Amino acid sequence: MATTWEPGSWRSKPGLQMATWEDSEKANNVLTKLSQLPPLVQPAEADNLKAMLAAAGRGEKFIIQGGDCAERFLDCNQDRLEKQVKLIMQMGMIFEHVTGKPPVCIARIAGQYGKPRSKPTEVVEGYGEIMSFKGENINGFAPTDRKWDPERLLQGYWHSAATLNFMRSFLQYADGTVTSAIDINSLMASTEFEDLKQKAQDISAKFSGRATAPVFTSHEAMQLDLEEVLTRGVADKFYNLGAHLVWIGDRTRQIDGAHVEYFRGIANPVGVKVGPSMKNNELQDLLQILNPNKEEGKVMIITRYGAEKVEDMLPGHIEAVKATGIPVVWQCDAVHGNGIVAQSNKYKTRRVEDVWSEIVKCIGVHKKCGTILGGIHLEFTGEETVTECLGGSVGLTEEMLTKNYETLCDPRLNYHQAIETAFKVAAKVN
Numbered sequence: 001m002a003t004t005w006e007p008g009s010w011r012s013k014p015g016l017q018m019a020t021w022e023d024s025e026k027a028n029n030v031l032t033k034l035s036q037l038p039p040l041v042q043p044a045e046a047d048n049l050k051a052m053l054a055a056a057g058r059g060e061k062f063i064i065q066g067g068d069c070a071e072r073f074l075d076c077n078q079d080r081l082e083k084q085v086k087l088i089m090q091m092g093m094i095f096e097h098v099t100g101k102p103p104v105c106i107a108r109i110a111g112q113y114g115k116p117r118s119k120p121t122e123v124v125e126g127y128g129e130i131m132s133f134k135g136e137n138i139n140g141f142a143p144t145d146r147k148w149d150p151e152r153l154l155q156g157y158w159h160s161a162a163t164l165n166f167m168r169s170f171l172q173y174a175d176g177t178v179t180s181a182i183d184i185n186s187l188m189a190s191t192e193f194e195d196l197k198q199k200a201q202d203i204s205a206k207f208s209g210r211a212t213a214p215v216f217t218s219h220e221a222m223q224l225d226l227e228e229v230l231t232r233g234v235a236d237k238f239y240n241l242g243a244h245l246v247w248i249g250d251r252t253r254q255i256d257g258a259h260v261e262y263f264r265g266i267a268n269p270v271g272v273k274v275g276p277s278m279k280n281n282e283l284q285d286l287l288q289i290l291n292p293n294k295e296e297g298k299v300m301i302i303t304r305y306g307a308e309k310v311e312d313m314l315p316g317h318i319e320a321v322k323a324t325g326i327p328v329v330w331q332c333d334a335v336h337g338n339g340i341v342a343q344s345n346k347y348k349t350r351r352v353e354d355v356w357s358e359i360v361k362c363i364g365v366h367k368k369c370g371t372i373l374g375g376i377h378l379e380f381t382g383e384e385t386v387t388e389c390l391g392g393s394v395g396l397t398e399e400m401l402t403k404n405y406e407t408l409c410d411p412r413l414n415y416h417q418a419i420e421t422a423f424k425v426a427a428k429v430n
Helices: 024-036 042-059 080-100 151-173 194-206 224-231 258-263 279-291 310-324 352-369 397-404 413-427
Strands: 063-067 103-107 119-122 130-131 216-219 231-232 235-239 243-247 270-274 299-302 329-333 340-342 348-349 373-379
Touching: 024 151, 024 224, 042 063, 042 103, 042 235, 042 373, 063 080, 063 329, 063 397, 063 413, 080 103, 080 194, 080 216, 080 413, 119 216, 119 235, 151 216, 194 413, 224 231, 231 299, 235 299, 258 279, 279 299, 279 310, 299 310, 299 373, 299 397, 329 352, 340 373, 340 397, 348 352, 352 413, 373 413
Parallel strands: 063 103, 063 373, 103 216, 216 243, 243 270, 270 299, 299 329, 329 373
Antiparallel strands: 119 130, 231 235, 340 348
């Protein structure tokens, strides 16, 4: 029987990937301040998203989730945010136009400032062994700024609040002729270019006069002292009001761990990253803990195997979930299992074609198993000139990676690669 839950129950469990604070008094002051600040989102918004996710799980909608691997504080500006929001909106428009399914748009935004790392420290030439960069909520990217600093949690809150303020006003008053104008000029090398061009024109005509669809916020809930103080009681429930949806990473999903303990008590819809190391019985146990009442839309399973492992791993996980009788929403994270290192310059990168392959294989496996792929999860940027992922019709090569490699963590699809991905996947879903 589960013990009584409260937002701080996780503290009695072993936790991984969280920063600890050298100055406990400063940390306590910061967390107290955060607990007194207003919530970033409303409970009704999280409930609305849960209902939409349930619809996606039934095949009535399709989820487009994506954004930066790790947000940067400096990107909290109008130009960057507008491009990011427009991209996810346009990807949603593409899916609705091609498949007839309304999109559920969820951005990795307004809080994706923390990142798990494989090691707590790294060796940097000229600096020796220093703390790994764990996201701007925790420390700076520069080697001289790697000390874990709780004051950064407050900076993360203010940047998240500013981001949400811009998003809400932009979505309410955005010019539909601008938001629906999909730029495909860089995809001329595609053998399907004429078809893409016609579809882009049709989408602009269809959506330019429509009200904009909502864009929900999400992040990996890794730093639990932060998540605890953003969790608020509402009637007889507790909501994490720092985001509409939060997810557990593949590195922090231990059944008896702090993160699962925290996640079991919040009313938000939640995601769980599931990779090749997840055993079938572990997945079953996890679902029993996170969704004992068998709510539709409550849990989204985000598979992240790598294109070459999908057909080996996914069928077993699907059958394990079926055996529980617990409803889930299936989502394909097609980026995190497909990381490579460019041989010529050692840059971390991904091949767009591998991303497409993983999604297509997921669609095929779900079809064979009688289940529904409810959506995709990607890392992308609305910037057109970013050069972090290889391939696509833009023909990005290893030598081109150095031109504009911005990410502080994992590589992202640029605008053109993301748009092409939306068209490719929508055609397969259809």
